[in-house]
Amino acid sequence: MKAVGRPILALMFILGAGSGDAQSAEWSGFASLEPRWFIDRPLLPEQPERGVSPSAVLAPELRLSWNDGDDRITLVPYLRFDADDDRRNHGDVREAVWLHVGGPWVWRAGLGKVFWGVAESRHLVDIVNQTDLVEDIDEEDKLGQPMLSAERWTDRVGTFTAYLLPGFRERTFPAPDSRMRGRFPIDADAATYASNDKDRHIDAALRWSHVIGAWDLGVSGFHGTSREPRLLPVEDAAGSVVLVPRYDLIDQLGVDMQYTRGAWLWKLESILRAGHGERFGALVTGFEYTRFGVGGSSADLGLLLEYLYDGRSVSAPPTAYDDDLFVGIRVSLNDIDDTTLLAGAVLDSSGTVAFVEAQRRFGSRWKLEIEGRFFAGIEESDRLLGGLRKDGFINLRLARYF
Amino acid sequence: MSRFALSVCVVALLGAVASGAPETNSPSAAAKGRAIAVEADARDRGFGDSVVELTMTLRSADGRERVRRLTWQTLEVGEAGAGDKSLTIFHEPRDIAGTAFLSHTYVARDDDQWLYLPALKRVKRIASANKSSAFVGSEFAYEDLLSDEVDKFDYEWLRDEACGDLTCFVLERHPRYSDSGYSRELVWIDQQAYRAMRIEYYDHKGQHEKTLTFADYRQHLAQYWRAHSLRMENLQTGKSTVLSMADYRFRTGLGERDFDPSALRRDR
Numbered sequence: 186m187k188a189v190g191r192p193i194l195a196l197m198f199i200l201g202a203g204s205g206d207a208q209s210a211e212w213s214g215f216a217s218l219e220p221r222w223f224i225d226r227p228l229l230p231e232q233p234e235r236g237v238s239p240s241a242v243l244a245p246e247l248r249l250s251w252n253d254g255d256d257r258i259t260l261v262p263y264l265r266f267d268a269d270d271d272r273r274n275h276g277d278v279r280e281a282v283w284l285h286v287g288g289p290w291v292w293r294a295g296l297g298k299v300f301w302g303v304a305e306s307r308h309l310v311d312i313v314n315q316t317d318l319v320e321d322i323d324e325e326d327k328l329g330q331p332m333l334s335a336e337r338w339t340d341r342v343g344t345f346t347a348y349l350l351p352g353f354r355e356r357t358f359p360a361p362d363s364r365m366r367g368r369f370p371i372d373a374d375a376a377t378y379a380s381n382d383k384d385r386h387i388d389a390a391l392r393w394s395h396v397i398g399a400w401d402l403g404v405s406g407f408h409g410t411s412r413e414p415r416l417l418p419v420e421d422a423a424g425s426v427v428l429v430p431r432y433d434l435i436d437q438l439g440v441d442m443q444y445t446r447g448a449w450l451w452k453l454e455s456i457l458r459a460g461h462g463e464r465f466g467a468l469v470t471g472f473e474y475t476r477f478g479v480g481g482s483s484a485d486l487g488l489l490l491e492y493l494y495d496g497r498s499v500s501a502p503p504t505a506y507d508d509d510l511f512v513g514i515r516v517s518l519n520d521i522d523d524t525t526l527l528a529g530a531v532l533d534s535s536g537t538v539a540f541v542e543a544q545r546r547f548g549s550r551w552k553l554e555i556e557g558r559f560f561a562g563i564e565e566s567d568r569l570l571g572g573l574r575k576d577g578f579i580n581l582r583l584a585r586y587f
Numbered sequence: 588m589s590r591f592a593l594s595v596c597v598v599a600l601l602g603a604v605a606s607g608a609p610e611t612n613s614p615s616a617a618a619k620g621r622a623i624a625v626e627a628d629a630r631d632r633g634f635g636d637s638v639v640e641l642t643m644t645l646r647s648a649d650g651r652e653r654v655r656r657l658t659w660q661t662l663e664v665g666e667a668g669a670g671d672k673s674l675t676i677f678h679e680p681r682d683i684a685g686t687a688f689l690s691h692t693y694v695a696r697d698d699d700q701w702l703y704l705p706a707l708k709r710v711k712r713i714a715s716a717n718k719s720s721a722f723v724g725s726e727f728a729y730e731d732l733l734s735d736e737v738d739k740f741d742y743e744w745l746r747d748e749a750c751g752d753l754t755c756f757v758l759e760r761h762p763r764y765s766d767s768g769y770s771r772e773l774v775w776i777d778q779q780a781y782r783a784m785r786i787e788y789y790d791h792k793g794q795h796e797k798t799l800t801f802a803d804y805r806q807h808l809a810q811y812w813r814a815h816s817l818r819m820e821n822l823q824t825g826k827s828t829v830l831s832m833a834d835y836r837f838r839t840g841l842g843e844r845d846f847d848p849s850a851l852r853r854d855r
Contacts, residue, residue, distance in 0.1 A: 300708040344849040448716040477720040519721035521653040586681035
C-alpha cells in the first residue's frame with residue numbers, strides 16, 4: 186500500500202473523513218503490451234495489410250477508504266492505444282464510484298460495474314453494463330455504467346438490490362477499416378433510439394440473490410434501453426450498405442441458478458425479453474466438472490459443457506447462440522506461478538468459434554497471457570460471423586502490475 | 588502398508604507396552620484420542636472473530652521463491668454442526684489483488700466455498716471437492732487450512748512423547764469427509780496448552796507426504812494460542828510453503844454478514 190500525497194487526504198477530509206480513523210489510499214493497476222497477430226490475410230481491401238497489430242493498455246486503479254472501510258471511492262480509468270483500429274484506440278472510466286456501507290445497506294453512486302450470472306459461455310442475465318466490444322468479441326469487457334444503487338442484505342431471505350441507471354453507454358464497435366468489423370461497416374455515430382430521451386433514458390433494475398444450501402439463486406428484472414442494438418442496414422451517400430445501431434426499449438426478466446455438489450457445478454441462466462418486436466426467451470444451461478489432482482499431480486482439470494438456446498426472431502438484435510453447444514476444458518497447474526489454461530469451442534450447424542486462453546505469472550509483477558480465437562467452417566453468408574471468418578487471431582499480453 | 592508406516596506402528600506398540608497403556612486400536616485409545624481433540628477445541632472456544640495479515644512464501648524444489656500476501660478473517664460459528672467461516676483476501680501478487688475466497692465449513696455435509704474475481708466483479712461458487720487441491724499453488728491443500736473441526740475426523744491416541752521442551756500427545760486421525768487426499772494424519776499436541784505442534788500427512792498409498800510444523804506460538808486475550816509461523820514441507824516433491832502471521836486481532840466486530848457471499852462484491 187502506497188501513501189498518496191496530501192491532496193487526496195484533503196479530498197477525503199472534505200468527503201467526511203474528518204475523524205481520521207483508518208484512512209487509506211492505494212494505487213494499483215497494470216500496464217500491458219498486447220500485440221495481436223491475425224492468422225489470415227484480411228477479407229477486405231480497406232482492412233490493414235499487416236499481420237501483427239500493436240496495442241497497449243494503461244489501467245491504473247486508485248482506492249480511497251475511510252470510516253473503517255465503510256466509505257470507499259474507487260477510480261479506474263482505462264486507456265488503450267491501438268495502432269490499427271481508430272475505435273479500439275479509446276479510453277473509458279471503468280469505475281468512478283463511491284460506496285457507503287450503512288448497517289445492512291450498501292449504497293453505490295457513480296460509474297460502476299455489476300456482474301450477474303453463473304454460466305461461462307454466455308452471460309445472458311448480465312445486463313447492467315454495456316459491452317466494450319472493441320476490446321474483444323467475447324463480451325467480457327464492459328464500460329462503466331452511471332448508477333445509483335441500494336443493496337439490502339438480510340439474514341434469512343437473501344440480498345435485494347435496486348439500481349437506477351441514468352445515462353446510457355453505446356456499444357463500441359471496431360472502425361470500418363479495421364479487422365473484427367464484420368461484413369458491413371457499422372456507423373456507430375448514427376445510432377438511433379426507441380426512447381425520445383435517447384441516451385438519457387433512466388433505466389432501472391432489481392435483483393434478488395440468495396444462497397439456500399447447495400443452491401445459489403438469482404432473479405433479476407430490467408426496464409430500459411437494450412444494451413444490445415439491432416443493426417439496421419442503410420445506404421450511405423456513396424450508395425453502399427452501412428449498419429446503424431438501433432437501441433430499443435426493453436423489459437427483461439432473468440433467472441440464474443447454480444447447484445453445487447461434490448466436484449460438479451450445475452448451471453442455468455434464462456431470460457425472457459420483450460421490446461424487440463416479438464417477445465422471446467433464451468437460456469444457457471450445463472455443468473462444470475473438476476478432477477482435482479489429476480494423475481497424482483497437483484493439477485486440476487475441469488470439463489465444461491453448456492447448451493445455448495435463443496428464441497429471438499429476426500426483429501431482434503442478431504445472436505450467434507441460437508442453438509449451440511459449448512464445450513471447454515480448464516487446466517490449473519497449481520504451480521507457484523499459477524499457470525492456467527482455458528480452451529473451448531461453441532459448436533453450431535453453421536460453424537465453430539473456438540478460443541484458447543493461457544496465462545502464467547513471471548516473478549511477482551509480470552504476467553504473460555496468450556489468447557487465441559479461431560473461426561472454422563463459417564459460411565460467407567452467415568449474418569453475424571461471415572465477415573469475421575478470416576479474422577482469427579492470436580493475442581499476446583505482457584502485463585506489468587503495480 | 589509402507590515400511591515407514593509399519594515402523595510407526597511398531598514404535599507405537601512398544602510405547603504402549605512400555606507405559607502399560609492400552610493397546611492402540613482399542614476403544615479407549617479412540618476415546619482418549621477424541622477427548623484430547625475435544626479439549627484442544629474447547630480451549631479455543633469463544634474467540635469470536637480474528638483478523639490476521641499473512642505472508643505465504645512458496646518454495647519450489649529448485650529453490651525459486653514466490654510470495655503471496657493476504658488477509659485472513661475468521662468468524663467463530665457457535666451452532667452445532669457448523670464449523671468456522673473464513674474469508675481470505677489477496678493483496679499480492681498484484682494481478683490477483685482483491686481476489687477473495689470465502690468458506691463456510693460444516694461437519695456433516697460439504698463445505699460451501701465462493702471465489703470473488705474483482706476484475707469481472709464476479710462471485711463464483713466453487714466445488715468444495717477441492718479438498719486435496721493446492722491452495723493458490725502452495726503446499727497447503729484446502730483441507731489443511733479449512734477442515735480442522737473435531738468431528739471431521741476419527742481419532743486414536745498413540746502415545747505420549749517429548750516434543751522439544753514439551754511433552755506431546757501423539758494422535759492418529761482419519762478424515763471422515765469425502766475427497767480427502769490423506770489416508771491418515773499424525774498430530775502432535777502439547778499436553779500443557781493443547782496446541783498442535785506438528786502434523787504428518789500420509790497419502791492414500793500410506794506414504795508420508797507432508798509435514799507441517801507450528802512455531803512462534805503467542806497467546807492472545809490471555810487465552811488463545813496462535814502459531815505465528817507454519818511450515819509445510821512436502822517430502823515427496825521437495826517443495827515447501829511457509830506461512831508467517833503478523834499480529835492477530837481478535838473480536839474486531841465482524842459478523843455473519845461480513846461472511847455472506849454478497850459481501851464479497853463490496854470489497855473491491
